[in-house]
Each structure stands twice: as structure tokens, then as C-alpha cells.
Amino acid sequence: MKTQNKGLLLLMLLTLSFSCDDILEEDITNDTIQIISPNEGMTTDGNTVQFSWGGLDGADGYRIQIIKSNQVYEVDSLITTSTFKYVLNSGTYQWRVRAENFAYSTAYTFPISFHVETSDDLSNQNVALATPSVDLYTNNKNITFTWQGITSAISYKFELIKSLNGEQTILPETDVTASNYTIDPNLFNDDAKYIWKVKAVNATSETVYSQRSLFIDTVAPNQPALTSPADQGTATTTVAFNWTNGTDSGNIKSTITNTIEIASDIDFNTKIHSASTVNNTYQYVFSTLGTYYWRIKAIDAATNESDFSIVRSLVVQ
Structure with a gap:
């Protein structure tokens, strides 16, 4: 009887755990959108x-x-x-x-x-921007800006603005006849936020500007500094790895993704695990006792990569 009661209790707990989200969410199945x-x-x-x-x-x-x-x-x-x-x-x-x-x-x-x-009157129309995507972070300065053309437009006005300690228009182009524009990469002379704007124009009307931002970032993240476990330390099978990234020295600061690598040899020829995280800690459960090596590399949103950290060893026992 006690065994049956325990089994029933376990079933109830499992049912509650799986249906918790359903309980918290309102059932809208039979509702109607107006x-x-x-x-x-x-x-x-x-x-x-x-x-x-x-x-x-x-x-x-x-x-x-x-x-x-x-x-x-x-x-x-x-x-x-x-x-x-x-x-x-x-x-x-x-x-x-x-x-x-x-x-x-x-x-x-x-x-x-x-x-x-659509009509010849552009005042109630908009230019749909295509590429680069919204708020793109990149280290590539060879950029072609594209947008969806409007049939009744004769040309387009294109502007590029640098936003760094204030805003500065660095490129006003008033007669673009295609639905794309490639600029001189040397205009991206600073790592900064850049705003690009496009409007369509014909003989009698024009659209408002459509605009997006992008971020030029060519500075690599700092080399991560390992904090724990200590080099040549010992641990049980469940290990929490910790490190710091330091302060970003560039004008543009974006999300850092850290890649942790764990290997059974100091040259990392035999990697047993690799993972990415935006955190500065990572937990791993070892299935086999022995000596292992670990290191961290940082990658920012513009795909700039740091050097790998120093390598530390760890004895799992």
C-alpha cells in the first residue's frame, strides 16, 4: 500500500511539473480576434x-x-x-x-x-530597407546598402551619418538611380555607430527618410583571464569554470560570446567538449576521471575574436 501511495504521489508531482506552464497561461483557444x-x-x-x-x-x-x-x-x-x-x-x-x-x-x-x-504620389509611401539588417554589428567595411525599389520613384537620396560624440553627415548622395549603393570603405574611418537613410524622389513628391543603424567594430575583445579552478587543481566530476573578460577598450561595445574548450591533452588535439555562452561561468560534468585542460576565447557581435586564454590543467578525481 505504501509503495502504491508513493507511486501515486510521484505521478501527481510529474503531472504538476509538466502542466505548470499550462496552469499559469490563460486558455485562449476559443477566443476570437477582431x-x-x-x-x-x-x-x-x-x-x-x-x-x-x-x-x-x-x-x-x-x-x-x-x-x-x-x-x-x-x-x-x-x-x-x-x-x-x-x-x-x-x-x-x-x-x-x-x-x-x-x-x-x-x-x-x-x-x-x-x-x-501605388501611385505617383510618394508622400504616403515608404522605402523598405533590405540590407544591412537592423542594428548590425560588423568588422567588414565593404558594405552595399540595398532597399526595395518604388515604381514611381525617379531616384533616391542616400545619407550616411556617423554618430560618435555627436552626429556628422559624412555622405549626402542626392541622385541614386538604382535600389542599392556601395560606399567607399574608407568613409568608415572610426569604429562608431553609423546611420543610413534613404528616401525616394520623383518630379512632384518624395517619401520621408527610412533609416537604420549599423555598428562598425574592429577591436578584438580582451583575452579572457581564468579565475577558477586553479591551475593544476583537483575537483570532483562536476566542475564550475569561471573567468573574466575585462573592460572593452573600443568605441563600440557589443555582446561577448565566450567559447570554452576542454581537452584531454595540453595541445587540444583531443577535445572532449566545446560550448559557447554569454556568461562568465560554465558547468561541466566529467564522465571519466583524469587530467584535463581548459581554455576560453571571446567573440563579440561583430565576429572579432580574442586570443585564447592561457591553458589551465585540472585533475578530476
Whole structure:
């Protein structure tokens, strides 16, 4: 009888642990999303469409899908707000949306058809920037900026601004006829935040500027300094490795990812484990007793790499 009671208690605990998230999340399965805009058959004058719907209590986010007339998905994105702005070419589209949380989701709304009709008036249109991506960190100065062309545009204005102890326009180009622009890499003469802006122009109107930022970072992170375990120290099979990265000396400071390597030989010809972490500590469980060696390398968001740290040995016993 006691054994049966213990088994029942264990089953209850397991059930509670697996269903904890379900208990915390509100069941929205049978709820309905209320569409605001665009509605069925609506025509948008201009290339920028504002999608909106009623927010739903219990939703952590919303998955919106925009489908072209050839049934290819233009957008399939999870967002946290009940509005979404997107630039589309002329044509007919469908869109739908559903609410989601960790455990549940509503049904998608019924697909709604709408039409986008761009005109010669650019004042209600926007330039959709393509590459580089938003807030890119890079050490590569050979960059081609690209954007989605607008049919009624004759040309584009391009600006590059350096943001370092204030903002300075370092490149104003007023007559770009293509939907891309490659700049002289020497203009990136400092590691800094750079803002690039594009607007479309024709004989009678122009769009507002669309803009993004990127970060030029050519400074490698510091060589990590190992703190524990001590060199030639001893440990049990579960070991917490710790180190420091020091202060970033560059103008641009980005997230550091640390790579830890553990080997059974001092030259690291036989690596038994390798992992990456944004933390300065890492725990590993050894399956075999013996002498091991470990080291750390730091890589920043611009892919600059430090030298490996010094190598320490560890006896697992």
C-alpha cells in the first residue's frame, strides 16, 4: 500500500511539473480576434499598409501572415503588439492573424483579401530597407546598402551619418538611380555607430527618410583571464569554470560570446567538449576521471575574436 501511495504521489508531482506552464497561461483557444484594418476588399493607396486588430487578454503575442496572390507567404511573423506596418508592392494579398501564448493559441482569423495600389504620389509611401539588417554589428567595411525599389520613384537620396560624440553627415548622395549603393570603405574611418537613410524622389513628391543603424567594430575583445579552478587543481566530476573578460577598450561595445574548450591533452588535439555562452561561468560534468585542460576565447557581435586564454590543467578525481 505504501509503495502504491508513493507511486501515486510521484505521478501527481510529474503531472504538476509538466502542466505548470499550462496552469499559469490563460486558455485562449476559443477566443476570437477582431479585425480592424484592412478589411475585405479594401484598397490601400500607397505602398505602406497598416495592419491592426483588437488586442486579446491572455495573449503574449500575435502571429500575422500576409500571402501573395500566388499563395507564397510574404510575411509569417510573431509580434507582441496588435498593429503591424509593412511595405508591399502593388497587387492583391490576403492576411490573417491569431493570438498566442506559451501554451495556447486562437484559430486564425478568416483570410481577408485586400489590394495595394501605388501611385505617383510618394508622400504616403515608404522605402523598405533590405540590407544591412537592423542594428548590425560588423568588422567588414565593404558594405552595399540595398532597399526595395518604388515604381514611381525617379531616384533616391542616400545619407550616411556617423554618430560618435555627436552626429556628422559624412555622405549626402542626392541622385541614386538604382535600389542599392556601395560606399567607399574608407568613409568608415572610426569604429562608431553609423546611420543610413534613404528616401525616394520623383518630379512632384518624395517619401520621408527610412533609416537604420549599423555598428562598425574592429577591436578584438580582451583575452579572457581564468579565475577558477586553479591551475593544476583537483575537483570532483562536476566542475564550475569561471573567468573574466575585462573592460572593452573600443568605441563600440557589443555582446561577448565566450567559447570554452576542454581537452584531454595540453595541445587540444583531443577535445572532449566545446560550448559557447554569454556568461562568465560554465558547468561541466566529467564522465571519466583524469587530467584535463581548459581554455576560453571571446567573440563579440561583430565576429572579432580574442586570443585564447592561457591553458589551465585540472585533475578530476
